[in-house]
Amino acid sequence: MDARRRPGKTGPLWPGDDGSLGIYVHVPYCASLCGYCDFHRTVSPGGVPAGYEDRVLLEARLHHRDSVREVDTIYFGGGTPSLLPVRRLAALLDGLRRLFRVADGAETTLEANPETVTSASIDGWQQAGVNRLSLGVQSFQPGVLELLQRRATAGQALEAVVAAARAGFERLSVDLMAGVPGQSLKGLEEDLRRASDLPVDHISVYALDLHPGTPLAQRAERGEVLLPGDDLCARMLDRTHEVLTREGWGHYEISNFARRGGECRHNLKYWRGGEYVGLGPSSWSRIRGRLLGNPRDDVAWTKALEAGLPPWETEIVLTPERLLEDRLIFGLRLAEGVPLAEVQGLFAGTEYRLAHLLGRLSDQGLAELHGDRLRLTPKGFLVSTTVIAELLSVRPGEAAQGGGEGFPGVPSGKPGAVSSVRGNGPVRAPKGSRS
């Protein structure tokens, strides 16, 4: 494959790139902090600081000449982007439409916390052009919500979904969490059934991954809360797949389920290797063969923009090998998997070792060849990080590992065993923020 940029070409440049562009806007402000949160965010009781949207547009101007691609997805993530007053959100969207060629009907998603959803905000979001809401519900169990320090009650979450659906939102997603201290398998099943019965077309289920330094991690260290063990966590994720697929949901990505056509097109760009511009502190862009990373520092981001400088502090040129690696790492998160032919370039000279490993993963029920595509099975989703690390370890130049045991992340003597479900497969979907 010739993965070099062809001068003058604006269509697809890489495998998995469909020639379109996504825009991610990070709004890193929250009314209060949830105990488990490790995203880039700041408590801002007064809401989103004045002028934030103007700074986002300053950054957008740095990118708009860089791509003449049609923008078919815009995603506001956070933080709590639904704290941005609708008038300012509308101005920001108008500004983006002036700078980029935004397609009519582009998927435009707003992450919203249920307590911020009112009939007035729903109306304003619709008028601004938001056509998809992603609601951070996390659970319908009061005890779980309290432990996570969420602001919204289960009742508010249900009301928010119903109000948005009644107002005409056809694209609605809810986030749930599994593996929370004190959460039972039965409680999770109730959450899943409740979410499944709602008028939504997308459900995300993330395993709680405790990050050092967060209040919940500190409570766990002090022994005040007990995390469910790996076995229970694995059973929860397994049951999630069972319950939702039985209810007709497609398990299209490790942590994501959709009704037909309800897949998040914006997030698919990350997993398929598309191009996107990320705006705001901590955001990442993947554009014209480069990854650009903004600082996780609002002051540094603001200062750079006000000085007329690009705010990104990291720039990585995507070599052909890196592109293929990303294709494998992100593509295998999807049920559709990756075309084997596209990644074979990574394994030139080690085809025998690759075939041997694929045979073993297939025997273990973790991966399979489906037509001309390589994909993980639902069981493989649970240990995706381990499986992908094993695959990458058989590339040329990587030390031979003897085929079955001793691969990174695999406990000796238990090839392919679940070393830890947390932080393995079902962690947060990649955001433009990669926060």
Ligand code: SF4
């Ligand atoms: S989980 Fe969401 S709402 Fe809670 S502090 Fe983090 S970004 Fe804010």
